[in-house]
Amino acid sequence: MTQKCLNEYSYAKTDRSKNMTVEALPSMQARKEEKRAFPPFAPKNLPPSYFVSATYNGKNGKALIKLYEPTSGQIYFWCDNTGHKPYCLTNLSPYELEKINRLVHHPGFDRFEIVEKVDPLLDRKVKVTKVMAKDPLAIGGRATGCIRDVIPEDFPKVSKTPISPEQIKVWESRIKYYQSYIYDRKLWPGMIYEVKNGDLVPKSLEEAEETTQHILNVFENATSEEQQYVEQWARLLEYPAPRFRRVALDIEVHSRIPKRMPDSREAAHPIVCVSLCGSEGQKKVLLLKRQSVREGTQHLPADVNVEYFESEEKLLMAVFDALWSYPFVITFNGDDFDLRYLAHRAQNFGFQRSEIPIEIGKRVCLLKYGVHIDLYKFFFNRSIQIYAFSNRYRDVKLDDVSEALTGMKKIKLEKTIGELTYTELAKYCFKDAEITLKLTSFEDDLVMKLILVLARISSMPMEDVSRQGVSRWIRNFMHREHPRTNMLIPNAADILATKGKTATKAIIKGKKYKGAIVVEPVPGVHFNVAVMDFPSLYPSIMKVWNLGYQSIRCLHPECRTNSIPDTPHWVCTRKRALESLLIGSLRDLRVRWYKPKSKDKALQAELRNWYKVIQGAIKVILNASYGVFGAESFDLYCPPVAEATAAIGRHSITQIISKAKDLSIQVLYGDTDSVFLKNPSKEQIEELAQWTEHELKMSLDVDKVYRYAVFSSRKKNYLGVLEDGSVDVKGLTGKKRHIPLFIKKAFDKMKERLAQVKAPADFESAKKDIREIVRDCYTRLKRRQWESLSELAFNVVLGAAPQSYTKTTPQHVKAARILQEKGKEVKAGDLMSFVKVVKEPHVKPVELATKNEIDVDKYVAYLRSTFDQVLDALGLDVDEIIGLTTLERCM
DNA sequence: GCGGACTGCTTACCT
């Protein structure tokens, strides 16, 4: 694509009758030639474009789809032309509904229609009334008097026969309008469409279709029902991704009260700098001219274009030009800060609504033209953090995330924004925009592709999928399948009422049901340990056992004998559950196609990378697919499904362990879906795998082989050295991120030493070295020889605001309160760094402490317990190691 | 008044 300058596109907007005009802007000349109409409706025929977003267009009362045309890098709007209307469904007849005055006289009411649907909880056809409305807010959304509330409220009053509100059902009244539009029209967000003669039609790509058919061949043994789902997923995942033309934006505000984040709803302080960093190399810094600010001596990269503005209004206009023209705008916390501030600031200046390219929501800020991705929301997502980026970043701050993922660091400021020279400010601000863009471009646009793939899987607009959690993604692809198969989307309360609660007792107080099994480890050092596990155990169980809210405790008497071990539940034998099919096919696709392809060296790097993105996205979904059924907030919440899944998991691993014993393989340890086998032969492994395949209908693979593993008697605590010398540390205190660096360093030294051990005989000299490491750490503590106090700091996250700890006052809260007294702002989520001191209350924030007040003995005790977890198994005694030193010192 | 046994709270981890 050709280089595009920031202001290439504009829109025909109404000029404001202010003292300044749009023409006054220097970049206006370029824009005059090519003005785009706003709204940018798609022409009668539009070349292939990506469905990136959907919304409701209040102006014409229609669903609006945003299409991204990658060749021109522009967004086109397409409005529904099929007459689709917002609606809800109810079990009352039109005759009965006619009696409800507040319904039929509702200004938004349109008409009734009788439709036949399948009620998934009754498993039979039912006749329901579709109540259609002129706009989505009439169905629900307004505080009072909306259709979905009026029906159960008023009908009992007008009914001749007594009826309670509980007997009156309303379905699908809480589905967002554009989502039900997507489901009903069978549209696929993230996929490619054309506009032909004004109609939106899917674009078929030969290559992707061929691969889809090829994948289907891999699944030739699956049932035809399963194949349908495999095909649907494969097509969604095989279609290519476009290049995303985008700009990252960052603003700086000058407030007289430094330290404090300016309030983006008041927008009381001037915006002094805005940086824009585009994907095609555009680099721009917009600075506000202010009195007594010096130019400065810093220099920016030569390709950065710096522009000065006489007034903030002109600066805002220039920024808005970019927001009217870029199809994708990337921010870090733009929902709460940058875009919100820009919009409110413009309002304060008297800009008209139509001049502001930002739609201000309660929690989000969207764009009228393009798609706004707020990376803070995306990286904050726990599933993304843990499963897509394997916990590589800890704090969800621009600096932390970018350093961990891209190696780029923010510029450290020694002064406040107000004290910076123009060039210092520009350099600082531009760096943030550059980093923000980099977060979407590293590893071949990984993040953009991930969002696209998740949009396809979940049938959601890119804005929504990047902001919402995994349970919404899962809910939406499950919801999607209901209208597709003419089923009603059930209400959460009805699922709970018909399927009931759980029956097992959890080990942990306050939990709803019993979870997984953890096998008591065999303490000691073991050589040649094979770890076998079930790949995606819970999704496999859901597939093999046909689990879903519909199939669990179904109504058919003959299914009652098909019981689930260790529970009073049974599962349907007559009909496959949606969830079983959806999750099962997705799991199989990942295991049998995407995982191997993502490692296949025969593929081109680019394609292999695409497969990596896909298998990563599927992994995130699969990891949560069982848990959601046990989460009250999930719309298809069904505790017996979650309970049954866990119960079958326990049953499966228990059977494996007993089979291993039959084959005289010693099981050293196991957790949920894995067994650690001591020195098994190839034949033994093979037999166990075959038995599992045959008896449990699930695969059991060798996940890894440890040269040796070290177990203490604690569960979820071990250390294993792989054949290549890399070390797995699980659960040991030495790897926990809150412990002082001083102790962690010694632990890492020990880890390195253990990696060198190849055979049992090597342990003698390793043990000697480890004694030395521990002893050295101990004497340095005793002699107060540390590099800096921060090495001794414990780093603990404040889970809540300091005031809300009422039951106990943990040490990190004590430290937080000390800081608060000093006038420092401390919020939930902040990381507290504190050291242990002799005097009450025994803790001090690290920045306030001095060397001599450190309580060395507390640190020695910590050192002791940290090392004990490993040394215990090696036959070393920490007390003895430390004791020796004391003796030596006496001599 | 003080220390040990106990429970509960909190965080960080494992699957």
Add this chain to the structure above:
DNA sequence: ACAGGTAAGCAGTCCGCG
């Protein structure tokens, strides 16, 4: 706003102790 299970350290409580 995916789940339950485990470890560790500390805070707070109860009880015995001439």
